[in-house]
Amino acid sequence: MQRLPDTALTIALASGGREHFGWGVDRHLAADLYDALNQNTRASGQWGKKGAPKIPEYPRPKSKPKCTGPKKAKSVADIYKVFSRR
Template sequence: MQRLPDTSLTIALASGGREFFGWGQDRHLSADLFDALNQNTRATGQWGKKAPKIPAFPRPQSKRKPEKTKAATKPRSVAEIYKHFQRR
């Protein structure tokens, strides 16, 4: 997959799905610039009491991976790791 444009369907599917189609570096940077300008406006504006909430630029959301169970993410002790590698 070398030299494919970053807006191609192949790159979009590798990034997470069809909703990423057309989202190249230029589009991501434009969305980031839009959000940065909104944050700057919100921070430096002359608001009465509270600054209004300005929504972020809509971006494609990747599908979430299934979450691991707590047993799989439980930290192991050095002794347990040592036992695991001794069985091999």
């Protein structure tokens, strides 16, 4: 998967699913900037006794869960069974 744009469907499926489609580096940076501005607003505002309002984070797609634990080694016979089913 070389030379594909970071917003391509192939990259999205490799990242975790269709919800990642269109989420390139520029969109992730824009979401991070949105969250940083909201945090700065909460930190520097003069809210008085009520306290700072809770501003929700920009919605992002969920990441693919990481594999925990070692992978079990497969034999050549197991791999052959998987491919011969087709």
